[in-house]
Amino acid sequence: MNYHWNWHVFFQSAAKNQTYLDWLISGALTTLALGLLAWAIALVLGAILGVMRTVPNRGLRAIGATYVELFRNIPLLVQLFIWYFVLPELLPFGDAIKQMNPFAQQFLAAVLCLGTFTAARVCEQVRSGIISLPRGQKNAGLALGLTLRQTYGHVLLPMAFRIIVPPLTSEFLNVFKNSAVASTIGLLELAAQGRQLVDYTAQPYESFIAVTLLYVVINLAVMAVMRWIEQRTRVPGYIGSK
Amino acid sequence: MNLSKFIAVAIGVGTFAGAVHAAELTGTLKKVKDSGVITLGVRESSIPFNYSLGGVKQVGYSYDIMMRAVDAIKEQLKMPNLQVKEIPVTPQNRITLIQNGTVDMECSSTTNNVEREKQVGFSDTIFIIGTRLMTKKGSGIKDFADLKGKNVVTTAGTTSERLLRKMNDEKNMGMNIISAKEHGQSFLTLESGRAVAFMMDDALLYGERAKARNPNDWVVVGTPQSHEAYGCMLRRDDAPFKKVVDTTIAKMMTSGQIEPLYHKWFESPIPPKGLNLNFPLSDDMKQLFKHPNDKPFDE
Numbered sequence: 079m080n081y082h083w084n085w086h087v088f089f090q091s092a093a094k095n096q097t098y099l100d101w102l103i104s105g106a107l108t109t110l111a112l113g114l115l116a117w118a119i120a121l122v123l124g125a126i127l128g129v130m131r132t133v134p135n136r137g138l139r140a141i142g143a144t145y146v147e148l149f150r151n152i153p154l155l156v157q158l159f160i161w162y163f164v165l166p167e168l169l170p171f172g173d174a175i176k177q178m179n180p181f182a183q184q185f186l187a188a189v190l191c192l193g194t195f196t197a198a199r200v201c202e203q204v205r206s207g208i209i210s211l212p213r214g215q216k217n218a219g220l221a222l223g224l225t226l227r228q229t230y231g232h233v234l235l236p237m238a239f240r241i242i243v244p245p246l247t248s249e250f251l252n253v254f255k256n257s258a259v260a261s262t263i264g265l266l267e268l269a270a271q272g273r274q275l276v277d278y279t280a281q282p283y284e285s286f287i288a289v290t291l292l293y294v295v296i297n298l299a300v301m302a303v304m305r306w307i308e309q310r311t312r313v314p315g316y317i318g319s320k
Numbered sequence: 321m322n323l324s325k326f327i328a329v330a331i332g333v334g335t336f337a338g339a340v341h342a343a344e345l346t347g348t349l350k351k352v353k354d355s356g357v358i359t360l361g362v363r364e365s366s367i368p369f370n371y372s373l374g375g376v377k378q379v380g381y382s383y384d385i386m387m388r389a390v391d392a393i394k395e396q397l398k399m400p401n402l403q404v405k406e407i408p409v410t411p412q413n414r415i416t417l418i419q420n421g422t423v424d425m426e427c428s429s430t431t432n433n434v435e436r437e438k439q440v441g442f443s444d445t446i447f448i449i450g451t452r453l454m455t456k457k458g459s460g461i462k463d464f465a466d467l468k469g470k471n472v473v474t475t476a477g478t479t480s481e482r483l484l485r486k487m488n489d490e491k492n493m494g495m496n497i498i499s500a501k502e503h504g505q506s507f508l509t510l511e512s513g514r515a516v517a518f519m520m521d522d523a524l525l526y527g528e529r530a531k532a533r534n535p536n537d538w539v540v541v542g543t544p545q546s547h548e549a550y551g552c553m554l555r556r557d558d559a560p561f562k563k564v565v566d567t568t569i570a571k572m573m574t575s576g577q578i579e580p581l582y583h584k585w586f587e588s589p590i591p592p593k594g595l596n597l598n599f600p601l602s603d604d605m606k607q608l609f610k611h612p613n614d615k616p617f618d619e
Contacts, residue, residue: 081419082438094489167512176514180471180498183514264476264499273412274499277477280439282416 105271119193128204149198188260207238347558361409361426367527370428381585386427411477442551450544473515530595
């Protein structure tokens with residue numbers, strides 16, 4: 079294959095006062111912001127839904143189960159298109175949304191889509207964490223005179239969350255990898271900047287190698303943070319403790 | 321593989337090894353001869369150059385030219401039953417797919433420019449366009465200067481995207497540029513009111529307009545920001561293959577066969593809706609038909 083390698087391409091001027099490297103960095107920052115915000119939504123919403131799936135109230139359990147099946151069974155890309163293309167047409171103030179800054183529109187759609195999608199997965203993990211606890215813990219909490227709310231808050235959730243740190247790490251990593259779908263609605267995140275670099279410079283290999291490395295760096299950082307949390311919060315006598 | 325096929329292949333290989341002319345084949349021609357397959361890149365919505373009518377049926381001005389080139393290749397290689405494989409490509413992956421050998425040739429609306437010539441080869445020019453704007457009738461947008469502070473859409477990976485970003489930077493226009501994935505999505509962005517104008521090659525704008533629910537709602541305006549030459553994209557430094565394609569195109573132009581083809585796609589009703597693009601032959605194109613060449617405009 080006759081390919082002309084050119085690693086200096088990153089330092090060439092892309093636009094006024096910008097090099098192609100600046101493009102990649104701005105893409106990486108967008109991906110980072112997108113992933114972190116989506117993760118915050120996923121964690122809060124997922125925890126609430128996970129609890130709902132384990133409480134005695136049948137109605138709440140049904141709501142949780144419906145949410146999970148809905149968001150887990152529709153492809154992420156389709157969900158994104160619904161958030162971005164369909165929802166503004168249905169909402170009464172949709173026209174106002176469409177007049178917003180395009181970047182804000184794309185970013186908002188992507189954050190909501192990724193957050194709600196990942197929440198379904200976090201929910202299942204929180205649920206399995208709670209179920210994995212011996213039944214005696216809940217009964218003991220209630221027997222001590224704690225209300226159900228207090229039992230969850232002081233006994234069940236602190237234990238459940240510690241147990242599910244490893245699978246949550248995987249979900250956290252998935253958020254960043256899944257965020258690449260946002261490039262399909264035109265959001266200039268890392269994958270899209272990489273693609274744009276190819277369009278402008280016709281150097282696909284350098285560009286995609288750089289994009290790959292940046293994703294790896296982001297995910298290694300996430301893994302390091304999560305490992306630290308795992309070590310700090312482990313319970314003596316339980317999984318993962320010494 | 322059944323026995324008769326096996327024998328046919330064995331004989332084929334034997335003849336191939338013995339034939340002197342076959343040994344001279346290089347590059348794409350050799351690849352096509354050896355594999356018995358030519359792979360073409362096709363587009364989803366590059367109207368009227370190359371687009372699909374739903375399913376696998378491909379049509380268009382450039383597609384017709386590509387088919388003529390394939391016929392010439394069949395003749396040159398003496399392979400009347402050459403298998404033609406079509407792979408859908410997008411503006412973002414078409415260059416890479418040519419480079420890595422997935423696709424052998426792509427004739428749609430790919431601009432031949434100096435930068436791209438470093439990575440891929442181009443045939444003789446098949447079309448010349450100007451980059452302009454499409455907007456809603458009565459939107460008040462007359463030219464590029466009216467776009468200050470507005471949302472403008474263009475298709476990612478095109479020269480229009482680059483020109484638009486450059487204009488935004490150099491003239492501090494404060495435009496919000498939306499880069500959609502395909503021309504169809506760009507037009508959807510315009511139609512749904514997310515952008516006030518769509519910048520693209522004029523011929524493609526007329527093409528998208530023909531697809532619209534009410535084509536008469538949309539107008540093409542503005543001074544062309546660039547002129548561009550479309551060519552068929554081939555692998556770089558593959559002179560024998562390029563020669564077959566170039567000869568086909570040049571013959572069509574100088575023999576006058578190209579005018580009916582132009583008339584068919586740009587001045588007559590075209591599928592799927594039977595709309596007429598009404599895009600008259602430009603002086604640039606008349607010049608090209610007289611003197612076929614493979615020069616990009618930014619040289």
